Amino acid sequence: MITSLNTSDIYTIIVRVADVIVRNKDYLTQLDAAIGDGDHGINMDRGFELAVERLKQLDINNSDIGTILMTVANALLEVVGGAAGPLYGMFFMNMATVASGKKEVDLQTLTTMFEQGLRGVQDIGGGTQPGEKTMVDTLYPFVEELKKQAASNSNDIALAFANALKAAENGMIATINMIAKKGRASYLGPRSVGHQDPGATSSYLILKTFYDYIKEKESKG
Amino acid sequence: MASLVIVSHSRKLAEGLKEILEQIAKNIKIIAIGGVAVGKSSEGALGSDPVRIKETFLSLANEDAIFVICDFGSTVLAVKYAIKMLPEELIKKIHLIDAPLVEGAYAAAVEISSGSTVEEVIKAAENSRNFHKFS
Numbered sequence: 001m002i003t004s005l006n007t008s009d010i011y012t013i014i015v016r017v018a019d020v021i022v023r024n025k026d027y028l029t030q031l032d033a034a035i036g037d038g039d040h041g042i043n044m045d046r047g048f049e050l051a052v053e054r055l056k057q058l059d060i061n062n063s064d065i066g067t068i069l070m071t072v073a074n075a076l077l078e079v080v081g082g083a084a085g086p087l088y089g090m091f092f093m094n095m096a097t098v099a100s101g102k103k104e105v106d107l108q109t110l111t112t113m114f115e116q117g118l119r120g121v122q123d124i125g126g127g128t129q130p131g132e133k134t135m136v137d138t139l140y141p142f143v144e145e146l147k148k149q150a151a152s153n154s155n156d157i158a159l160a161f162a163n164a165l166k167a168a169e170n171g172m173i174a175t176i177n178m179i180a181k182k183g184r185a186s187y188l189g190p191r192s193v194g195h196q197d198p199g200a201t202s203s204y205l206i207l208k209t210f211y212d213y214i215k216e217k218e219s220k221g
Numbered sequence: 222m223a224s225l226v227i228v229s230h231s232r233k234l235a236e237g238l239k240e241i242l243e244q245i246a247k248n249i250k251i252i253a254i255g256g257v258a259v260g261k262s263s264e265g266a267l268g269s270d271p272v273r274i275k276e277t278f279l280s281l282a283n284e285d286a287i288f289v290i291c292d293f294g295s296t297v298l299a300v301k302y303a304i305k306m307l308p309e310e311l312i313k314k315i316h317l318i319d320a321p322l323v324e325g326a327y328a329a330a331v332e333i334s335s336g337s338t339v340e341e342v343i344k345a346a347e348n349s350r351n352f353h354k355f356s
Contacts, residue, residue: 037294043268046259077302081257081268083295086302089271124301184294 018048066100090120132181135199246334
C-alpha cells in the first residue's frame with residue numbers, strides 16, 4: 001500500500017505530465033478550437049516543456065516537493081500565455097505552498113495540497129463554481145472525493161486517487177452538456193453545449209497522470 | 222502622476238491603442254503590454270504574460286496611481302495574478318477599469334491627463350460602456 005509520495009515521485013509525475021500533454025497537444029487544441037481560441041494544447045505544451053527543462057537543472061535529492069511544484073508554477077506563468085497560465089500557475093503555486101519544506105507527503109497533506117490548488121483556481125477565475133464549464137468541473141469533485149477518502153480510509157493513496165479520479169472523469173464528461181459561463185467560450189452561450197471543455201480535459205489528464213504513477217508504484221511493491 | 226497600463230492579447234492592439242491615446246493625452250505615461258514571448262522570437266504570440274505585467278507594475282511604484290485596462294479572458298486573469306504578487310502599498314495604487322478596452326481607455330486617458338481624481342477617472346471610463354455610436 002502506498003502511504004506517501006516523495007520528491008522524486010512528484011518530479012517523475014511532472015515529467016510524465018509533460019509527456020502526456022505533448023501527446024494530447026492536438027486533442028486539447030481541437031477541443032479549444034471548437035469553443036475557444038484554439039491554443040490550449042500548444043500553450044500547455046509550451047509551459048510544461050519549460051517546467052521540465054527547469055526541473056532538470058534542479059538537484060532533486062536536495063529539493064523539497066514545494067520547490068518542484070513552485071518551479072512548475074513559475075514556468076507556466078511565464079510562457080503559457082492563455083488563461084491556463086495564471087490558472088494552473090495558481091494551482092501549482094498553492095500546492096507548492098502546502099508542500100513547502102516537505103520531502104514526503106501523505107494522503108492528508110496531498111488532499112490539502114489539491115484543495116488549496118483548487119481554491120487558487122476558483123479565486124483567480126473570479127469565484128468559479130462547478131457547472132460553469134471550466135477546469136473546476138474536474139478539480140472540484142476530485143478534491144471533494146479525496147477529502148472523503150482521506151477522512152475515511154486515512155492513508156491508502158492509491159485507493160483514494162482511484163475514487164477521486166473517477167469523480168474527476170465524471171465531472172469532465174459533464175462539461176459536454178454545460179453552457180460556458182467563463183472565458184472565451186462564454187461568448188458562444190448555448191452554442192458551447194455539446195463540446196467537452198478543454199481546461200476540464202487538461203485537468204483530468206494531469207490528475208490521471210498522478211493516479212497512473214501511484215498505481216504503477218503500488219504494483220511494483 | 223498617474224499612469225495608464227493597457228493589457229491586450231495582442232502587442233499590436235495594445236500599441237495601436239497607446240498611439241491613439243497619446244494624441245490626446247501627451248502628458249501621461251501610457252504603457253502598452255501585449256502578447257507573450259515565445260522562445261527567442263521577438264514577435265511573440267497572442268496571449269498574456271503575467272510575469273511581465275507584474276514587473277511593469279513594480280516599475281511604476283513611484284506613481285501616485287496606476288490605472289489598468291485589459292481586453293478580456295486571460296489578460297484579466299494575468300492582471301489579477303500579477304496584483305496578488307505585489308507588495309501591499311503598491312496594490313493600493315492600482316485601479317482596475319472594468320470597461321470596454323478602446324472606449325474605456327480613451328475616457329480614462331482624457332480624465333487622467335486633465336488631472337481628475339481616481340473616482341472621476343474610473344467613473345468616466347466605466348460609463349464609456351454606455352457610449353452609443355449610431356444613435
